[in-house]
Structures are given as structure tokens and as C-alpha cells.
Amino acid sequence: xxxxxxxxxxxxxxxxxxxxxxxxxxxxxxxxxxxxxxxxxxxxxxxxxxxxxxxxxxxxxxxxxxxxxxxxxxxxxxxxxxxxxxxxxxxxxxxxxxxxxxxxxxxxxxxxxxxxxxxxxxxxxxxxxxxxxxxxxxxxxxxxxxxxxxxxxxxxxxxxxxxxxxxxxxxxxxxxxxxxxxxxxxxxxxxxxxxxxxxx
Amino acid sequence: xxxxxxxxxxxxxxxxxxxxxxxxxxxxxxxxxxxxxxxxxxxxxxxxxxxxxxxxxxxxxxxxxxxxxxxxxxxxxxxxxxxxxxxxxxxxxxxxxxxxxxxxxxxxxxxxxxxxxxxxxxxxxxxxxxxxxxxxxxxxxxxxxxxxxxxxxxxxxxxxxxxxxxxxxxxxxxxxxxxxxxxxxxxxxxxxxxxxxxxxxxxxxxxxxxxxxxxxxxxxxxxxxxxxxxxxxxxxxxxxxxxxxxxxxxxxxxxxxxxxxxxxxxxxxxxxxxxxxxxxxxxxxxxxxxxxxxxxxxxxxxxxxxxxxxxxxxxxxxxxxxxxxxxxxxxxxxxxxxxxxxxxxxxxxxxxxxxxxxxxxxxxxxxxxxxxxxxxxxxxxxxxxxxxxxxxxxxxxxxxxxxxxxxxxxxxxxxxxxxxxxxxxxxxxxxxxxxxxxxxxxxxxxxxxxxxxxxxxxxxxxxxxxxxxxxxxxxxxxxxxxxxxxxxxxxxxxxxxxxxxxxxxxxxxxxxxxxxxxxxxxxxxxxxxxxxxxxxxxxxxxxxxxxxxxxxxxxxxxxxxxxxxxxxxxxxxxxxxxxxxxxxxxxxxxxxxxxxxxxxxxxxxxxxxxxxxxxxxxxxxxxxxxxxxxxxxxxxx
Numbered sequence: 001x002x003x004x005x006x007x008x009x010x011x012x013x014x015x016x017x018x019x020x021x022x023x024x025x026x027x028x029x030x031x032x033x034x035x036x037x038x039x040x041x042x043x044x045x046x047x048x049x050x051x052x053x054x055x056x057x058x059x060x061x062x063x064x065x066x067x068x069x070x071x072x073x074x075x076x077x078x079x080x081x082x083x084x085x086x087x088x089x090x091x092x093x094x095x096x097x098x099x100x101x102x103x104x105x106x107x108x109x110x111x112x113x114x115x116x117x118x119x120x121x122x123x124x125x126x127x128x129x130x131x132x133x134x135x136x137x138x139x140x141x142x143x144x145x146x147x148x149x150x151x152x153x154x155x156x157x158x159x160x161x162x163x164x165x166x167x168x169x170x171x172x173x174x175x176x177x178x179x180x181x182x183x184x185x186x187x188x189x190x191x192x193x194x195x196x197x198x199x200x
Numbered sequence: 201x202x203x204x205x206x207x208x209x210x211x212x213x214x215x216x217x218x219x220x221x222x223x224x225x226x227x228x229x230x231x232x233x234x235x236x237x238x239x240x241x242x243x244x245x246x247x248x249x250x251x252x253x254x255x256x257x258x259x260x261x262x263x264x265x266x267x268x269x270x271x272x273x274x275x276x277x278x279x280x281x282x283x284x285x286x287x288x289x290x291x292x293x294x295x296x297x298x299x300x301x302x303x304x305x306x307x308x309x310x311x312x313x314x315x316x317x318x319x320x321x322x323x324x325x326x327x328x329x330x331x332x333x334x335x336x337x338x339x340x341x342x343x344x345x346x347x348x349x350x351x352x353x354x355x356x357x358x359x360x361x362x363x364x365x366x367x368x369x370x371x372x373x374x375x376x377x378x379x380x381x382x383x384x385x386x387x388x389x390x391x392x393x394x395x396x397x398x399x400x401x402x403x404x405x406x407x408x409x410x411x412x413x414x415x416x417x418x419x420x421x422x423x424x425x426x427x428x429x430x431x432x433x434x435x436x437x438x439x440x441x442x443x444x445x446x447x448x449x450x451x452x453x454x455x456x457x458x459x460x461x462x463x464x465x466x467x468x469x470x471x472x473x474x475x476x477x478x479x480x481x482x483x484x485x486x487x488x489x490x491x492x493x494x495x496x497x498x499x500x501x502x503x504x505x506x507x508x509x510x511x512x513x514x515x516x517x518x519x520x521x522x523x524x525x526x527x528x529x530x531x532x533x534x535x536x537x538x539x540x541x542x543x544x545x546x547x548x549x550x551x552x553x554x555x556x557x558x559x560x561x562x563x564x565x566x567x568x569x570x571x572x573x574x575x576x577x578x579x580x581x582x583x584x585x586x587x588x589x590x591x592x593x594x595x596x597x598x599x600x601x602x603x604x605x606x607x608x609x610x611x612x613x614x615x616x617x618x619x620x621x622x623x624x625x626x627x628x629x630x631x632x633x634x635x636x637x638x639x640x641x642x643x644x645x646x647x648x649x650x651x652x653x654x655x656x657x658x659x660x661x662x663x664x665x666x667x668x669x670x671x672x673x674x675x676x677x678x679x680x681x682x683x684x685x686x687x688x689x690x691x692x693x694x695x696x697x698x699x700x701x702x703x704x705x706x707x708x709x710x711x712x713x714x715x716x717x718x719x720x721x722x723x724x725x726x727x728x729x730x731x732x733x734x735x736x737x738x739x740x741x742x743x744x745x746x747x748x749x750x751x752x753x754x755x756x757x758x759x760x761x762x763x764x765x766x767x768x769x770x771x772x773x774x775x776x777x778x779x780x781x782x783x784x785x786x787x788x789x790x791x792x793x794x795x796x797x798x799x800x801x802x803x804x805x806x807x808x809x810x811x812x813x814x815x816x817x818x819x820x821x822x823x824x825x826x827x828x829x830x831x832x833x834x835x836x837x
Contacts, residue, residue: 001715001726001748001755006741007404009769009778010211010760015837016780020770022323022396029392029426036430040464044434044449047460057455125447129455132447136438154824163829167837 015167017089017174027175031182034144038186041140045133045193057130059123061198066117070110071191074184077106085177088170093159096173100156103180107149114142137190144183151176208833210764212738221737223763228320228733230787239787241325242733243310246332248629250307251622253332254300255700257339261295264288266693273686275674285670286353287372291346293356294376297472298383299339301614305479306390306425308621309418313394315628315724315731316412316486318403318740320768321784323396324389326791326826331389333795338382341803345375352376355668357469358439360450360461365443374443374806377436381802384429387475391425394418401768402776403723404758405742412722412745413496416503417482420510421475427514428471435464445809459524466517474513476610478506480617481548484570487617487624488552490720491567492559495746498551505544505551512541522593531590538588545581549574564718565639569620572647576612580605583658598668601661607654619646619699626703627717627729632710638702642695649692656681721746726755739769742776765833783834790826797822 018024049055084099118138125135155176158164204210205223212220230240240246267288271280280288314322322328345351352372354363363373398419402411411419438449439461448454450461489496496502518526518534552574561567583605587593596602619642626634665678672678716725725748727736738757744750758778761767766784771777801815829835 002753003738003757004754005738005759006756007758007778008213008760009739009758009781010213012760012769012778012781014762014767014781014783016770016782019773020400020779022400022770022782025396025399026324026392029395033388033392033426033430036427037434040431040434040467044438044460044464047463048449048455048457051457052455125441125445127448127454129448129451129457132438132441132449132456136441136447150820154827158829161829163831163835166829166835168835169829 015171017167017171021171021175023171023175024178027178031179035182035186037140038190041133041137042189042193045137045197048129048133049197052130055130056123056134056198057128059127059130062117062122062134062194063120064195066113066120067191067195070113070117071187073106073110073113074187077103077110078181078184080106081177081180085174088173088177091165091167091170093165096170097156097159097164100152100159100173103177104149104152104156107145107152107180111142111145111149114138114145134194137194141183141187141190144186148176148180148183151179206764208764208836209762211759212761212763213759215763217737220763221732224734224737225732227764227766230733236787238792239329239789241321241329241785241787241791243314243322243325243328244629244731244733244735246325246328247307247311250310250332250335251304251629253336253339254304254307257295257299258304259696259700260343261292261300262693262696264292264295266689268292269686269689271670272672272682274683275676275679276671280670282670283353286668287346287349287351289668290352290355290358290376291342294342294352294379295339296610297356297476298379299335299342301476301610302383302387302472303335304618305421305476305614306387306394308483308618308625309394309414309421309479310390311629312625312724313397313415313418314401315727315735316415316722317397317401317406318723318726318736318742319397319401320735320739320766322393323401324393326785326788327389328393329788330791330795331386331393333792334382334389334798335386337795337799338379338386341375341382341799342379345372350375352379357465358436359465360439360442360458363439364450365446368443371806374440377440377443378802378806380432380436382799384433385798387425388429391422391429394422395426398422399773400770400779402771403740403742404769404771404776404778406771406776408774409499410742410745413485413499413502413506414479414482417478417485417506420506421478421482424471424475424478424510424513428468428475430468431464432468435461435468438464440806444806459521462521462524463517466520467514470517470520471513473606473609474509476614478509480573480614481506483617483621484552484573485548486722487566487620488555488570489559489746490624490718491562491564491570492556493562494555494559495721495749496551497554497558498547499745501547502551505547508544509541512537512544516541519588519593522590523597535588535590539585542581542585549578565634565636565643566620566624568640568643569616569623572643573612573616573620576608576616576647576650579655580608580610580612584609596661598666599661600657600665600667603667604654604657604661607650607657611650611654616646622703624718625724626706626710627713628724629730630707630710631713631728631730632706633713633717634706634710635702638698638705642699642702645691645695645698647695649688649690649695652688653685653692656685660685716748721749723747762833765836783836786832786834788826790822794819794822794826 080102087095123131125131230236230242271277350372352375354373358376441447442449448456450456450458515537519538623634660681713729715728738759741756741758767781768784770780770782772779797818804811
């Protein structure tokens with residue numbers, strides 16, 4: 001068909017932020033997939049608990065110390081995380097670099113604590129179905145922690161190269177911050193299950 | 201002039217038509233040969249590759265079906281032993297569901313959604329390339345295992361305890377479970393791409409009420425994929441863990457539960473039916489207007505029916521479990537919801553009938569497939585309402601009645617529309633038309649062959665013939681009907697072969713198609729056949745739901761995009777107002793390497809859990825290679 005020009009797009013910005021960016025929507029979609037995975041994991045926990053004559057099954061409830069410390073560490077990390085996101089929105093390269101270093105450390109802290117948390121579960125994955133779902137829920141969340149920390153480290157490295165000072169990179173930092181909030185948010189129902197429900 | 205041409209931000213407004221097309225072709229083209237084969241991110245090339253692979257799996261699955269029919273054609277035939285027969289029906293079902301039906305529907309979406317929306321590539325095109333390689337690897341895992349006599353033998357839904365560590369020694373069930381992981385990763389990747397493409401890459405002016413119905417269908421399907429597939433990933437992971445590291449999810453002796461498997465599997469498995477069916481109804485809604493020469497009747501109810509079906513799809517799973525002894529109240533709820541889903545299906549059927557009634561039918565091959573769909577799918581829908589009732593389901597559960605029902609729904613409801621779609625959009629893949637004469641023969645053979653093959657299975661089921669038996673005794677009254685079914689299946693197979701022959705022959709020597717050979721209304725027909733690598737020289741501007749019918753002779757377009765980097769248009773989610781120019785990634789071999797690394801990790805993790813630890817390192821390396829910025833014009837902002 002013969003084209004007839006009726007609109008001019010040349011004034012549009014190259015690359016939009018937030019909801020004008022494809023990766024922002026992609027991040028949301030992946031959060032929906034993984035959030036469904038967490039919801040199903042919690043569903044399996046509740047299903048098995050509803051069938052069991054006692055819960056936790058043949059084990060003491062997990063010691064709450066390490067899990068609570070992780071919860072505190074994650075909740076506290078949301079503050080610098082939001083700041084990094086804000087600095088990225090303002091294209092402040094220096095502060096973003098510092099912020100990503102801080103977030104890398106704050107990502108490693110819960111991973112170290114997690115090692116002790118596994119040790120304090122009072123049950124092994126192959127003891128019974130209760131142990132299995134507890135280990136899988138904790139393992140699923142640990143995978144998310146590792147993935148996001150690795151992501152943050154790579155992003156940190158990029159921000160120290162000539163590619164760092166770029167609207168796209170600042171967008172990546174914001175998306176990464178969004179994802180960290182998701183990792184924190186998904187932990188809360190898992191924490192409530194593992195430590196709260198096991199004590200009811 | 202040549203210096204000006206190399207400017208990083210050269211716009212299309214500075215060039216005449218011929219120069220513009222050659223510059224765009226240079227920017228968007230895929231290199232020829234092997235390099236291009238492994239690095240392309242062009243949605244059309246990947247989609248065609250996906251469709252061809254899926255049809256290859258259809259033929260392989262079809263060969264297995266014929267082997268089963270050969271074995272069952274007479275009582276106590278000694279051709280295939282019970283062990284091989286178990287593998288054959290498992291690999292047949294798994295191939296058809298996971299390697300053919302779902303991937304082929306998503307692949308048609310990958311091909312058409314960007315074209316129908318008037319954009320230049322799908323969102324996340326490298327993820328799209330990755331998806332194909334992962335899908336191919338998953339298919340190879342299943343089929344290599346089958347050829348080596350370690351194919352899964354636990355049925356396509358792999359119920360525990362049969363598939364658990366106690367009753368399935370060896371690695372057969374693990375092959376099945378890991379094939380699930382491959383195909384679900386591939387499907388989820390495409391779902392994300394399609395959701396984001398539909399939300400953000402629509403042509404300016406394509407508000408929600410102007411989106412083609414096939415795109416609506418793919419959009420809803422993608423959400424169903426996103427919300428349903430994690431369930432089967434959770435299930436198959438739990439199964440692998442039970443088998444590999446001794447967890448007890450499905451072991452009742454240690455607090456696990458066998459029915460947990462069925463809940464998780466069918467929470468995915470029933471929506472899976474709609475993941476296959478919704479794209480098919482989208483195809484019909486998009487094809488039908490062309491062949492009755494009028495816009496679709498009831499656009500809004502059709503969209504609402506798609507969304508309604510997508511939501512109700514999650515409320516039906518327990519009807520697969522009516523014979524497991526669940527509480528009565530629960531069963532009643534799921535009976536009601538199973539019958540309720542007939543309402544949106546009925547709405548669609550009546551909208552299509554009204555469209556035909558008010559139009560002037562043109563009896564070409566795609567339209568004939570749609571008529572075959574009506575007859576076959578309505579019969580499948582009726583038996584669906586029958587098995588939604590608990591007493592009847594209890595009687596026919598696990599019999600050939602159910603086999604007949606779901607083949608009527610899946611072949612009638614999805615394969616006939618798919619064949620209509622391939623015939624209809626063939627020119628957008630190859631630039632040529634399929635033969636009308638051979639097409640008519642295919643429709644006739646498939647329609648007659650299908651109904652004569654599968655209708656008698658209803659009766660066999662009512663006569664008590666169970667599914668998944670490798671043979672039956674001569675004194676049972678099933679012999680004659682089984683022979684009839686087996687003979688008719690040859691006609692069905694001939695129909696498929698003729699279709700494939702027609703496609704292969706037409707791809708090489710078919711009649712050349714113009715841009716819009718059917719005189720259709722949507723944007724994929726506003727560009728050449730096959731479309732150039734950049735799809736549209738300028739992004740179309742949309743002013744109605746049927747742009748090519750309502751805009752007269754000239755196509756309204758927008759100008760102002762860059763030509764020396766891959767650039768497309770981002771629009772707002774509801775009204776599709778232009779929001780930003782955005783770049784689209786270049787070709788890359790990293791998705792291929794990432795898929796290889798992922799495949800090694802997944803296959804090795806069948807044998808040792810440590811493969812997940814060590815295997816994740818190459819995966820991480822390839823992902824860093826994939827995302828590391830390289831200072832190309834596409835990275836400018």
C-alpha cells in the first residue's frame with residue numbers, strides 16, 4: 001500500500017524510563033512468574049500441614065534467630081536500595097557506584113546468615129515431607145538471593161566502565177532495585193510460614 | 201552524502217523510499233549462512249524455525265500414534281510389547297502436548313503478533329532466540345532417550361507413585377520431568393515477550409479496542425502460561441528431588457501425599473488446554489472476517505470471552521480428579537465451573553455464526569478448516585459437558601471415551617484452526633501461496649479421517665475399553681471397532697502427509713503472493729510477503745480495528761525513526777500514544793551458548809544434584825556475555 005505520512009516521531013526521547021521501558025515490564029513479568037512459584041511453594045507447605053497429624057512433622061520448629069536476623073537485614077536493606085534507585089533516576093553516577101557497593105555487601109550478609117539458618121532448621125530435607133518443603137522453600141529463596149547478588153555485582157562492574165554513564169544503565173539499576181524489593185517481599189510470607197505457622 | 205548516511209542518528213525523514221529501504225535492510229538484516237543461523241534475533245526467522253520443528257515433532261508423534269493403532273488393530277497382536285507400548289503412548293502424549301501443540305501456538309504468536317501490531321521485532325528478541333534453542337534441546341532429550349530405550353513410560357501426566365522412586369527405577373521418569381523444565385522455560389520466555397510486546401509496542405492509535413483478536417488471544421494465553429506453568433515446574437522439580445535426593449513430597453509414609461502431584465499437575469494441566477485452545481480461537485476470529493468479507497460480529501463479547509475463559513481455566517483442574525475420592529462439595533463446585541466455561545465458548549461460537557450469517561462466504565481452504573473446526577469442536581465440547589458430571593465421569597474415567605473427548609477438543613479445537621492459520625499466513629512465511637487443490641484434499645481427508653478414527657472411540661469407551669492397554673483378548677467385543685479405527689487412522693495420516701507435502705512444495709514452487717493475497721484487513725498484510733527484516737518501512741498509524749479496509753488506498757504512517765540503528769516505537773499501554781523511541785538488540789550468538797550451558801546443567805542434574813552448582817557457572821558466564829554492553833548504536837540513549 002502507498003504510505004501517507006501523518007505523524008512525526010522525531011521529537012520522542014530515545015529510551016524511556018519506568019513504565020516506558022521494556023525491561024521494566026519484563027522485570028514485572030518475571031516477578032509474576034516467580035511470585036506464582038513462591039505462592040505455590042507456600043501452598044504446598046499449607047497443603048502438607050493440613051494433612052499432617054502434627055506440624056512440624058517429627059521435628060522441633062526451626063530456631064528463629066538466624067531467620068529473624070535475615071528478615072531484619074532484608075528489611076533494612078530496602079532503605080539503601082530505594083536510595084540507589086533514586087540516585088539512578090537522577091543519573092548520579094558517583095552515588096550509584098557507592099550505592100551498588102553497599103547493596104552488594106547487603107546482599108552477601110543474608111547469604112552468610114542463610115548458611116546458619118539452614119543449620120538451625122532442626123530437620124533435614126530427607127527426614128520427612130515437612131523437611132522437604134522447608135528446605136525447598138528456603139532453597140528457592142536462596143536461589144533468588146544469589147541471582148540478585150550476582151546481578152548486582154555485574155551491574156557494579158559495568159558502572160565502573162565507560163558504558164556506565166548511560167540512561168539504559170541507570171534504568172538497569174532501577175530495575176535491579178525493583179527486583180531486590182521483590183526478593184525482600186517474597187521472603188516475608190516464607191518467613192511467616194517457616195517460623196510462624198510452625199509454632200501455632 | 202555518504203558521510204551523512206553513516207551518521208549515528210540518521211532519520212528516515214532524510215531519505216527517499218529506495219534509499220530508506222536499503223539502509224533499513226542493512227541495519228536489520230541477518231548475515232547469511234551458519235553465522236546468521238546461530239545468531240539471528242529476527243522474530244520471523246525464529247518463528248518459522250519453531251513452526252517447522254513443531255511440525256516435525258507432530259509427524260514423529262503421529263508415527264507413534266500409527267504404531268499404537270497397528271498394535272491395537274486386532275486382539276493379542278504381538279507386534280509391540282507392554283514396555284515399549286508404555287514408552288510409545290507416553291512419548292506420543294508428551295510430544296503432542298509439550299513439543300507440538302503449545303510451542304506451535306506460541307510460535308505463530310511470535311510470527312504474527314509483531315506484524316499485526318505494526319512493530320519491527322518482538323520485545324526481548326534474544327530471549328526469543330534462547331527460547332527456541334531450549335525448546336529444541338528439550339525435544340531432543342526426550343527423543344534421544346526414547347530411541348535409546350530409556351524413554352519415559354509413566355504417561356504424559358506421570359502420576360506418582362508410579363513415577364516415583366519406588367516404582368520407576370532408572371532415569372526414564374527423570375527424562376520426562378526434565379523435558380518439562382526445558383519446554384516450560386521456552387514457553388515462559390515467549391509469554392513474557394508477547395505480554396510486553398502487546399503492552400508497549402503497538403502501532404500508534406491501536407487502542408485496546410483496535411487490537412486484532414488473535415493478538416488479544418495470545419495476550420490472554422501468555423498470562424495463562426505465566427500463572428499456570430510454574431505449577432508444573434514446581435511439581436516436576438519436586439518429583440526429581442524425590443527421586444534424586446530423597447525428599448518425601450509424594451511419599452505418604454513420610455507425610456507426603458500422592459494427590460499433591462495431581463493437584464499441582466492439573467492446576468497447570470487444565471489451563472494447558474486453554475493455552476492451546478485460546479490461540480486457536482484467536483486465529484479463527486482473525487481469519488473468519490477475510491472469508492466472509494465483513495468485520496467480525498461482537499468484538500467486545502469475543503474479547504471478554506477470551507479473558508473469561510482465561511480466568512475460568514484456573515477453576516477446573518479438579519475435574520480431572522473426580523475419581524480420587526475428594527469431598528462431594530468440592531466436586532460439585534468443579535462440576536459447576538466446568539459447565540460454566542461452556543458459556544464463553546458458546547458466546548464465541550455464536551459470534552462466529554453471526555459473522556458468517558451476515559457475510560458473504562468465500563469457500564477457500566482456510567474457511568473450510570474453520571467449518572471442520574465447528575463440527576468437530578462442538579462435538580468435543582458436548583462430551584466435555586458430559587464428563588463434567590461426576591457420575592458419568594466415574595463411569596468413563598480412563599476409558600477410550602476420554603481419549604475420544606480430548607482428541608476432539610484438541611485436534612478439532614486447535615489443530616484444524618492451526619492448519620487454517622498456516623494456509624492463511626503461509627505467504628508471510630514464504631512469499632508464496634499453498635495449493636488450493638491439494639488443500640481441499642487435505643481438508644477432506646483430515647475431516648473424514650479424524651471423525652471416523654475418533655468417533656468410534658466414544659463407543660469403545662462406553663463398552664469399557666480402558667486407555668493405555670497394549671493389547672486385549674479376542675473374546676472382548678472390541679476387535680471389529682478397533683480394526684475400523686486403525687484403518688481410518690491411515691486416512692487421517694494421509695491428510696497430514698498431504699498437508700506437509702503441499703507446504704513443502706508450495707514453499708519452493710507455489711504461486712507468488714502479493715502483499716495482501718486474501719484482501720484482509722489487519723496490519724500484517726500492509727507489508728510485503730515475506731516481510732523485510734524490519735517488517736515496516738515506516739511504523740503504521742492505526743485509526744480503526746480493520747485498518748486496511750477502512751483507510752482506503754493509502755496507509756497512514758509515522759516518520760522520524762533512526763535508520764542506522766535498530767529502532768522501534770514504544771507506545772502507552774491503553775491508548776497506544778507514542779511514548780519513546782527504543783532500540784532493539786542486534787544479532788548475538790550468546791543466547792545459543794546460554795542455551796547450551798543451560799542444557800548441560802539440566803541434563804547433568806538428572807544424575808547428580810551437584811550439576812546445579814557447577815553447571816550454573818557457565819550459565820552465569822554466558823548470561824554476562826549476553827547482557828554486557830558493547831557500545832553499539834543500539835546502546836545509545
